[in-house]
Amino acid sequence: MTDAEHRDKAPSTHQGGASLLSGDPNWWRQAVVYQIYPRSFADSNGDGIGDLPGITSRVPYLRDLGVDAVWLSPFYPSALADGGYDVDDYRNVDPRFGTLDDFDEMLAALTEAGIKLIIDIVPNHTSNQHEWFRAALAAPKGSPERDKYLFRDGTGPDGEEPPSDWTSAFGGSAWERVEDGQWYLHRFAVEQPDLNWDNREVREDFLQTLRFWSDRGVAGFRVDVAHMTAKRLPDELPTMEQLRAMPFDGNHPTLDRDEVHEIYAEWREVFNSYDPPRTAVAEAWVPAHRRARYASAEGLGQAFNFDLLQAPFEAEAFRDVIARNLELAAQSGSSTTWVLSNHDLVRHATRYGLPYDPDEFKQGRQWLLSRGTEPVLEADRGLRRARAATMLELALPGSAYLYQGEELGLHEVADIPDHARQDPTFTRKPGRDVGRDGVRVPLPWSLEGPSFGFSDGPPHLPQPSWFAELAASGQAEDAASTLALYREAIALRHRLQSEERLEWLENPPNVLAFARPNGWVCVTNFSAEPVGMPDGEVLLASSTLTTAVPGETTVWLQRCGRHRHETDADWHYS
Template structure:
């Protein structure tokens, strides 16, 4: 008997399952979908995604089967770094709409059983922020300069930066202003770092938290959560490679122990509110054990597992990082938080299409068929692990990175600076296709209309419309997998896996629920099909799985779930 994806059961009413999980500690096994607002849906036809566009597509996300939606920044911003340079944390940027659109989006989502998580950017603001502009106007000695890191330079006339720190985007992490002082910016010059030792900064962000909590948001994803606190005296680093967000070097500007006092303070604010509100940390740390520090019981709730994101499609390496993650999170009582793609890294359909070891920003398309097959298998593996999982918009369509964008359309600030990040993040930010055969494929309201980054002609066949109801499509795989994950109590919950004996290159583990029901997950990471005893009844496979007389043929680069 051969079972195809189309034959695998979904609930008769898929929409009825949205929000159906338990409400207490909902975040422990939630599937959360990242929306990158400028690239999700454009309601007014200006080529830029917006909040009304997102509101119009919320039923799609409900039907997909996710529990919550995380929105990347939509605050007032000059857009020097795609909104991560915030000039006003309480105002919606006009390119995305108005504050009423944000409140309406939150209300609509709640009616549909979806929760809303918004981005918070506390490490830095925009150089157009009122505080920074006033600090510039008032000059050296201004009290407002103490809210940032303004320092005199080194050298005979202060012509050298205060220390040797480098910007993540390339070049020095210091910019000199007209009066001769320098200010710190770990990212672009348009993004001055706050001084988190200043009480006014602490007070301001407590107020910002309450502003959005009062409007009904269900949580915050904290940008550069490992930043904010700098080592005393801002010491020089020397010869270390400072430009790697994910590395083993200990940096005086990242992952300082003092940051945890901030999060304990914020947790007290969050706990003033009902409804299981949460914090999610974007914390790039040297080890998973250091990441676990951010999710201790009195701090944050989740922290992205970037070590897992950076792991190649290899059974031994994957098992090692899964064990390390679960072992690190268990002592602090936090769930693992798995992720494969986001707006800062090459989509996993393209990463897995290329040889291992190229990092998380890749410039070549690789083997598209191989990459998609592995990406589907990797997603099913991730969704079978205990804890929460994050999906990045468009991965449910199998979208690859766009690796051939012309230089003149790129907007990633690190692309335009020397020796920083690779600067190819635009490739994962291209607006997603919804329908039709002509760009912008339903992203905007008019066929042939604009999109802020150009979409490939091949994306017509990857649109939501083109894949809906098509057996074996990546969209239908995601819909089915999320439906099955809701139905099977053994999936998502818990904090451990029971590894089973398997052939080289194959992962096999059992998940068992409190009611005694079990699911076995098998993943073949090799390039060849493998034969194995069928662990149980096939629930779903990322590819065509053949079961004949209790023997299974698990194809190359394929994951399957089995009810036991």
């Protein structure tokens, strides 16, 4: 069978989906999900690029970590202009990552280990190498081929100026001129032309893509920039300043339009046609009050809550974020998600070791621009805080999303040579942004070797020498390691997790304490000074305990002889 034939012949589990997916259909509500950035996870063939067979070889590691699911970042054919988020073909595998057979083998290994698979889907744009876009360039103005994208005539003499002064998220103009003089919209890299979701053929093709991967046994989808698909561009385009000033009220020309939910209602019909239903989680950078519709049962079902990514390491800030998002989850009927790190943002072990910058998009950016020299990173403190924050995250009701390498306590890699950088933001925003490569450096699996066990050859991004100290093989035998902490915390979470609720407990200043059903208590000391130890049996702590809770530490306890409905008036710190 040729690869093209194989691409169109997915193993059908539509009628008998339980063969690959079984158990509680609500498994996702309080799941621990581990994000894999495939280029940087594990390389099986020595070319320095991570691949699907590499992931398969590390399934025992994921099983021992105890995660419920893997979220796999894009693995589709791509020129990698934006780390794979420029997709050439939504129903195939990039040859550098493997084949569809390799995908099926990886999925089978994950399933055998009891781990479900969520894959990334990128609906806002294709790559400029996608067959649709190549056909659009070959077709005349006003053609059905061009209608799949957002083409406009230019302004000025002979249309030589772009249709508006809009800038892309990666810097530079958001418009690119083609050979016949028209311009197309790209809100990200020039290689990522935005799709026209008013086009019925676009909608139908994505429904086919959802079925293709669901038939293969995929459990769900992470939807990239889910709030950007629906667009309505007026004849007279607003300026960039006007566009930025427009409210998120459902009528913004390019962001969070109300009709976006018509798209996802159709997706939900596809998801619900499977047994069990497929899941989805929206990446929707929208105001909190607009998030619920993405997470509704009629829509994608869950939406990312990124608020902890933007919060300082302070008790009151964490409490506000937690309370607000639990309330929003109750409004949508979904569960919330908790995220401390991902492939787009500075690792939280590093963020917490730097002075807090209230500008969410500059958290750690000054440090990156200085190549990790200014301000001075308090690495030990950052890791101590990160361990505490992760244990707090894992104690919360809702699902927890972990990013590869955080379980090893990895810091951001800031001093990557300019010639080795790959992120388009580095070249499109010179001097203002060094990009996201520092969080995408390949993982260290062993203490030695040309790439610390990631590959038999040099990695696609250089690894620092200090990675050897944090290699997975070394941490696996160390009971005090960050890897050991993650393994034990996830195992305890599975044993203790029950109803999706918590009770806030009285606490000293700069301490956050709450109880989950069944007597599980989480106490986080955000201050630098120790506080008294609460009553109860200590189950786990993020740092070494004495008779008190050390500064910047989380402790899990089991309340002795307590029942879930009893008053907390006698709960106290000794």
